Amino acid sequence: MPKKMGTNSKAVEARERKEKERKATQDKKAKDAEDRLWHDDDKSLAKKQQRREEEERKRAEAAKRKAEAKALLDEEMSSISTQRKQPLAKINRQQILEEVEKKQRNLDAINEANKPAATRVVVQTNVMEENLNRSLADTDVASNIDQALVVLSVNESDEDKHPEKRMRAAYKTFEANNLPRIKADNPSLRMSQWKQLLMKEWNKSPDNPFNQAR
Numbered sequence: 001m002p003k004k005m006g007t008n009s010k011a012v013e014a015r016e017r018k019e020k021e022r023k024a025t026q027d028k029k030a031k032d033a034e035d036r037l038w039h040d041d042d043k044s045l046a047k048k049q050q051r052r053e054e055e056e057r058k059r060a061e062a063a064k065r066k067a068e069a070k071a072l073l074d075e076e077m078s079s080i081s082t083q084r085k086q087p088l089a090k091i092n093r094q095q096i097l098e099e100v101e102k103k104q105r106n107l108d109a110i111n112e113a114n115k116p117a118a119t120r121v122v123v124q125t126n127v128m129e130e131n132l133n134r135s136l137a138d139t140d141v142a143s144n145i146d147q148a149l150v151v152l153s154v155n156e157s158d159e160d161k162h163p164e165k166r167m168r169a170a171y172k173t174f175e176a177n178n179l180p181r182i183k184a185d186n187p188s189l190r191m192s193q194w195k196q197l198l199m200k201e202w203n204k205s206p207d208n209p210f211n212q213a214r
Contacts, residue, residue, distance in 0.1 A: 103164075106167070106209075106210040107164055107167070109210055110164075110167070110209055110210065166209060167208075167209050167210070170207055170208065170209055171202060171208075173207070174198075174201075174202055174205060174207050174208075175198060175202075178198060178201060179194060179195075179198055182194050182197050182198055182201075
């Protein structure tokens with residue numbers, strides 16, 4: 001009968017040792033994998049936090065620039081609103097009436113020079129008032145010399161025998177001949193200023209019937 005073999009304790013110990021080593025190796029690999037996973041998550045969270053902080057910083061800078069621009073604009077608008085506007089030169093109602101009287105004196109002088117003509121030229125009161133009211137219907141101030149001349153105008157259907165018609169015709173001719181020159185000499189002025197210069201020359205011009213009558 002064969003001899004029964006006993007258990008080899010050394011072999012058992014070796015197997016147990018190898019099994020422990022294998023298990024320890026597996027545990028270490030699992031732990032390393034878990035550590036790497038947590039490390040990756042930490043890096044991702046750090047990047048997200050960094051991006052969030054960068055966005056908040058940019059928003060704060062944009063809001064600051066916007067507030068500074070608004071403050072600068074408000075300051076500029078306040079400065080503009082406090083500046084006093086340069087008043088415009090205007091001809092008021094009294095000046096228009098004085099111009100009417102001056103023209104009437106011119107017409108009286110023409111009448112005197114044209115004697116013994118029977119007809120005396122007079123600017124009709126009702127016509128003057130009608131034109132004055134129409135000229136000043138929207139405002140109590142005439143803005144230039146042209147509106148003053150409108151106040152002095154009479155109905156176009158009047159006969160040419162009236163001296164004021166001849167004076168107006170002479171002025172229109174004088175204006176056509178001299179206004180282009182005045183514009184060329186003073187290109188930076190406005191139309192009202194050109195007309196004022198023209199009127200000054202007209203008051204002294206020998207083409208003015210009033211000056212001829214003197």
